[in-house]
Amino acid sequence: MNVDISSALLERGGEPPARAPQQTPARIASDAQAIAVAQRLAHDFAQDAALRDRERRLPWDELDAFVASGLWAITVPREFGGPGVNSGTLAEVTATIAAADGSLGQIPQNHFYALEVLRVGGSEEQKRFFYDRVLAGERFGNALAEIGHKDFVRRTRLSRDAQGWRIDGRKFYCTGALYAHWIPTLVVSEEAGRDVTYLVFVPRAADGVTITDDWDGFGQRVTGSGSVQFDGVRVEQEWIVPFQTSFERATTIGPLAQIIHAAIDLGQARGAFDAGLRFVRERSRPWIDAKVERAADDPLTIAQFGDLSARLSAAEALVRRAGRFVDAAQAAPNEQSVAEASIAVAEARALTTTISLDAGSRLFELAGTAATLDGLGLDRFWRNARTHTLHDPVRWKYHAIGNFYLNDALPPRHGAL
Incomplete structure (x- = not known):
């Protein structure tokens, strides 16, 4: 070109x-x-x-x-x-x-x-x-997912007419699109009787792009994960990047995406753990049966924080380990290296999912009723973790891991593993 x-x-x-x-x-x-x-x-x-x-x-x-x-x-x-x-x-x-x-x-x-x-x-x-x-400082958002249908067929179309290429369709869960300069958009184009998938970098200010800030989830409230509508949006061939072909061979797109998701959950767990430590040290009252002056001296509370700390450290170690596998696969991508990276990241995601939810929940068990006061906003850690961990189901992480080790089955190649 x-x-x-x-x-x-x-x-x-x-x-x-x-x-x-x-x-x-x-x-x-x-x-x-x-x-x-x-x-x-x-x-x-x-x-x-x-x-x-x-x-x-x-x-x-x-x-x-x-x-x-x-x-x-x-x-x-x-x-x-x-x-x-x-x-x-x-x-x-x-x-x-x-x-x-x-x-x-x-x-x-x-x-x-x-x-x-x-x-x-x-x-x-x-x-x-x-x-x-x-x-130069420009941001990419996304318009990948679609809702309103039971199947996973993508209905946002890339087509060509006398004036050139155009996009028509509607997306949801468009995290970051509200803040973006470019919106990478997943589209399908009919070629030789079959649908082929591309990622098109669409200028945020292009005619026909409408972003609606309609994300009202109870967590991750300011991610801008709302809707994007495309009505005859004109795009140039230079903005169209192959997508489907990148999953027809072994690449690290999926593992790279997933290690970032694992890191988000890891961060949520750290935030909840640290908030719990501060609250128990500074504000919580000890339970009467503990017979101590400070909540931080309650032996059962100490043990609970010890358990959370050990599992948080394990999650951190798995994320670091997964990073090494992803780096190795990026340097020499093949069926085995990419599969190993995907499994390492799935293992990390399994543990970061559970520790982020547990840390956000046990914060209140250990800190006590005063921690539930609305002005403190401590519930945001659990709400954010619960919302984000629904991105893709952790139960399928365990399936992929077990199938890999038990049956030598390579994990599927897609962005959700």
């Missing part, structure tokens, strides 16, 4: 979204720096996290700071000007932010997913253009 992608895309994409990048992001130079920057941001994000959740206050300023830090560009490969951090670092950055604010931890998940789809299936021209956009 002999076109000047940089000029063609900018001219045809129209004006950028109303909320253009506020400044050129910093450049992250190393994995260690990425983690340190995430820790600093998490401290700031935690201050008003309960307020944002309670008032459903959209985190525009926080997202600007998040992007300006350079963290949204950490998976851009080194050969394209990014730091190309390893998968374990991406997971740790995600968990660190999610511990402070679960919504802020999830918003960039599909941004990184789209970058992996681009890395695996995009042309060199597409990679150069879109990586440059990310390095």
